[in-house]
Amino acid sequence: MDAVASIDKAIDVLFYLHGSSSDCGVTSIARGLEIPKSSVHRLLAALVRGGLVDRTQTGQYRPGVGLLALGLGVLDREPVVEAGHRVLEEFAQRWGETLFLVAARGGDLRVLDKVEGQGFLRAAPRIGSSVPVHATAVGKLYLAFSDESVAVAMENGREAFTRATLTESMALHREIQEIRDLGVAWNREEWISGLFVVAAPIHGPGQMRAAVAMALPASRLPELGEELLATEIRLAAQQISERVSGVRRGSTAMEKHNDD
Amino acid sequence: MDAVASIDKAIDVLFYLHGSSSDCGVTSIARGLEIPKSSVHRLLAALVRGGLVDRTQTGQYRPGVGLLALGLGVLDREPVVEAGHRVLEEFAQRWGETLFLVAARGGDLRVLDKVEGQGFLRAAPRIGSSVPVHATAVGKLYLAFSDESVAVAMENGREAFTRATLTESMALHREIQEIRDLGVAWNREEWISGLFVVAAPIHGPGQMRAAVAMALPASRLPELGEELLATEIRLAAQQISERVSGVRRGSTAMEKHNDD
DNA sequence: AACATGGTTCCGTATGTTGGAACAAAATGG
DNA sequence: CCATTTTGTTCCAACATACGGAACCATGTT
Numbered sequence A, B: 001m002d003a004v005a006s007i008d009k010a011i012d013v014l015f016y017l018h019g020s021s022s023d024c025g026v027t028s029i030a031r032g033l034e035i036p037k038s039s040v041h042r043l044l045a046a047l048v049r050g051g052l053v054d055r056t057q058t059g060q061y062r063p064g065v066g067l068l069a070l071g072l073g074v075l076d077r078e079p080v081v082e083a084g085h086r087v088l089e090e091f092a093q094r095w096g097e098t099l100f101l102v103a104a105r106g107g108d109l110r111v112l113d114k115v116e117g118q119g120f121l122r123a124a125p126r127i128g129s130s131v132p133v134h135a136t137a138v139g140k141l142y143l144a145f146s147d148e149s150v151a152v153a154m155e156n157g158r159e160a161f162t163r164a165t166l167t168e169s170m171a172l173h174r175e176i177q178e179i180r181d182l183g184v185a186w187n188r189e190e191w192i193s194g195l196f197v198v199a200a201p202i203h204g205p206g207q208m209r210a211a212v213a214m215a216l217p218a219s220r221l222p223e224l225g226e227e228l229l230a231t232e233i234r235l236a237a238q239q240i241s242e243r244v245s246g247v248r249r250g251s252t253a254m255e256k257h258n259d260d
Numbered sequence C: 001a002a003c004a005t006g007g008t009t010c011c012g013t014a015t016g017t018t019g020g021a022a023c024a025a026a027a028t029g030g
Numbered sequence D: 001c002c003a004t005t006t007t008g009t010t011c012c013a014a015c016a017t018a019c020g021g022a023a024c025c026a027t028g029t030t
Helices: A005-019 A026-033 A037-050 A065-076 A079-095 A137-145 A148-154 A169-182 A218-224 A226-246 B005-019 B026-033 B037-050 B065-076 B079-095 B137-145 B148-154 B169-182 B218-224 B226-246
Strands: A053-055 A061-063 A098-104 A109-115 A185-188 A195-203 A208-217 B053-055 B061-063 B098-105 B108-115 B185-188 B195-203 B208-217
Touching (some): A005 A026, A005 A061, A026 A037, A037 A053, A065 B061, A065 B108, A079 A098, A079 A109, A079 A226, A109 B065, A137 A169, A137 A208, A195 A226, A208 A218, A208 A226, B005 B037, B005 B053, B037 B053, B079 B108, B137 B185, B137 B208, B208 B226
Antiparallel strands (some): A098 A109, A195 A208, B098 B108
16 A cells, blocks of 8 residues: 655654754755655755744745644634633633543544633643543543544553553553442542543533543542542533533624645 | 655645645645645554544545644643643733743743733744744744844845834844843734734743743733833843742653553 | 546556765864 | 855656546445
C-alpha cells in the first residue's frame, strides 16, 4: 500500500517545532529528526507556503498562525466545549480547582477544554493532549460506558504509573462495575502521585459524548470528601448535557471573516 | 527549485476540511479540490496517521485534535496574548465592545486574540484570520510604524471595500502621517459598513510588537466620542506593553503533559 | 434484486522526491 | 578586521515513491 512519506515527515517537522521552546533553524531540525538538511529545507518551504510554518527574517522557523486558525476550528466543531465552558468556569470558581473536558478522538482520549483552578498547586492539563485509559478517571469511565470495541481500541498496555495504578484485569473489572453503579469514576493517584480526580460521563445520543472531570491535590480530599465531589461532578455533567442539547449553531454577532 | 506537491495537496485538504461546516467524505473532497479519489484517500490516510485528521466510523473525515494541540501551541509563543488577554477582558467589560489583538505573522496581519463585547450587534473577528492593510485601523498602524519593507510586503492591492475605503496614495499617505502624530488609527467604515474601529500600537524592542483594537458599531460613535476612544485604546496598549515586559515564562502549576 | 453512490485497494507507469555536494550567507573567534 | 566555521540554500543525477484510472467492496436507495 502506498504511503506519502513526505507528509509523514512534514508532520514530524510540525510536531518538532511545536515541541521546541524556541524558533529552530534548518540544521537543528535536521539533527533532531535525523533528516538531511536539504530535505528539511524543502519540507519547511512547503509548510511555509501552506501557512503552517512561519519563517523569521533570520531564517529560523516556528509554528505558523495558520495552525491557530485550523486548531481553533477544531473547537468550533465541539458543541460540548461550547456548551460546557461556562459550567467549567462556574465549578472551577466555586471550588478553586481545575475542571476539564475529555472525549474520545482519533482512537485516543483527548483533553478538549479546561478551566484551571486558582491554587498554587493545581492540575494543568494541556488541551489537545491525550490521557491513558486504565489509569485515569475519565479513562475508566470510557471503559465502563463505551462500546466495547471503542474501549478495546483505546486501551494500549497497562503501565503502572504509580503504586496505586490498577493493572490486574480482575481489579480493573471490579472497579468498572462500581463505576457503572455509581455513575462516577475516581483517579486516586493512579496516574500521578498527589493527583486526585473525579469524573462523570456526559451522555449523548448513542455513545458517551465526553466526560467532565475535576482534578485536585490529594491533600484536599479529607476537607471536601468523596460524597460531595461525586455530587458536584454529576451536577456539572448534567448541566453540560442539558446545555449541549440546547446549543444553537451560528451567531447573531456581526461577523466578518477573511481567512487566507 | 523543488517543491513537494504532496504536502501542498495535504494542506489543501486540511483547509478544505477546516472550511467545511460538516464532516466530509473522500468523494466530496475529491470533487471540491478536483483531485482523484485515490489520491485524496491516500492524502487523508497520511493525515490521519499523523493525527491532523480524524476519521469517523462511517468513513467521514474532519480536522483532528492534533491540530488543536498544534494550534494552541502557537498561542503559547505569543507573550502579547498571554499578557494582553486580561486587559482585553477588562476593557471589553467596561465598554461592552469587542477588543482584539493583531500582529504581523507570515507576511500578513493576523488576529491573535479577542474578547467579544456583549451587545446584540458586535464585531466577531475570527482568531487566526487575516485582515487587509489599507482598510483597517491596525493595518494603517502597521503602515505608519513598521519598517517600510514589512509594510510593502504586506500590502497587496487596495480594494475599495466600501465607499469610505482610501485607495489613493496621497489620501492614505496623509492619514498615515496623522496616525504617526496621534499614535492612534481609525477605521471609519472603510472595510465593513457599520464597523468602526480604533487601534493603538503595542511597541516592543525594535519593531511594533502588535496592535490592540476596539471595534464597535458606528451607531455608538456619537455616544462615546473619538477623544474618549483614543484615550482608552492608548491606555489599553500601554497596559499590555507593560505586562508583556513583565511576563514570566513557565508555570508553578503541577503539570503533566502527555502529547502524542 | 438491481442499481447508484461512495470508500478502498491495486498496480503499471513515470513523475517527482531524494540527499550529497557545492555554494552563499551569516556568525564566530582570534 | 579577517579567516574560519557554521548554517541556510540551491542544484541535479539517481532512484523509488507517488500517482490515478480501473476495479473491487460496502452501503444506501429504489
